[in-house]
Amino acid sequence: MTASLKLISHKLCPYVQRAVIALKEKGVPFERIDIDLANKPDWFLKLSPLGKVPVLVVTTTDKGEVALFESNVICEYIEDTQEGAKLHPVDALERAEHRAWMEFGSAILGDLWGLETTTDPATFETKRQALAAKFARVEVALGDDPYFAGDAFSLVDAVFAPIFRYFDLFDELTELGIFTDLPKVRAWRAELAKRPSVRSAVGADYPQLLRAFLVRHDAHLLKLAA
Missing domain, CATH: 1.20.1050.10 (Glutathione S-transferase Yfyf (Class Pi); Chain A, domain 2)
Known part of the structure; x- marks a missing residue:
């Protein structure tokens, strides 16, 4: 399954940084879109049930657009689906x-x-x-x-x-x-x-x-x- 990745972000958010670091460690191409959390756009609120960043929008040919929220969930998904250095122990x-x-x-x-x-x-x-x-x-x-x-x-x-x-x-x-x-x-x-x-x-x-x-x-x- 090939997927394009879009990370909805905020410039100061430490949780966003987790996801960015994981993506960069894997060498995965992604688009980053920074938003103003004090003035959240409507399109973002439709994607994020909690109204928080990060949100990783995964677009695939079979499932279309899927929005993942919560930084640890996003990091686990990156680890499970992307090649490159392993970021979790095997045991x-x-x-x-x-x-x-x-x-x-x-x-x-x-x-x-x-x-x-x-x-x-x-x-x-x-x-x-x-x-x-x-x-x-x-x-x-x-x-x-x-x-x-x-x-x-x-x-x-x-x-x-x-x-x-x-x-x-x-x-x-x-x-x-x-x-x-x-x-x-x-x-x-x-x-x-x-x-x-x-x-x-x-x-x-x-x-x-x-x-x-x-x-x-x-x-x-x-x-x-x-």
Whole structure:
């Protein structure tokens, strides 16, 4: 089955970045369409039951246009249907373990959302501590290899790379202390930042857009920088 792929995206969305990274790791051609989530077009709302990105529109000769939503579902579909480097372990138990860590990455993003949008110092500190605790768990799970599970890049790496990207800007603003005592996490972060698929998952304007997002939310994070 041959299919054309169209990824409906938003320039800042970390969940979109997962799908972009997976597609690039597989070397799959796709069309990316960025939308404004504050002014969602009608055609997008018809495609996305949850009104969220990413949505992968798969067009085939036999089924026509099918819209897949939820980033992990999209990544699994890419893994199951596209040739190229395997992004999931072959062993069923290891694969399930990787899926669990992908969900853990989503939980980290939940805390990150609170960290970057809150105006309240107490809430900010609660989220900072929650992130530190979660990354401490990640530290224990990591080995001494460059990626999450060894020398091979996986979907877990695709999930965590967009998380670390936030801290490229946060580190310019203030010292959060989240990775201070986590040498394996720091090494993993540095390795992921070098990956071409990770680097090209966002546009050159990403840092400016993220900073503007913080300004719009009157984020406490910016007050720490001041």
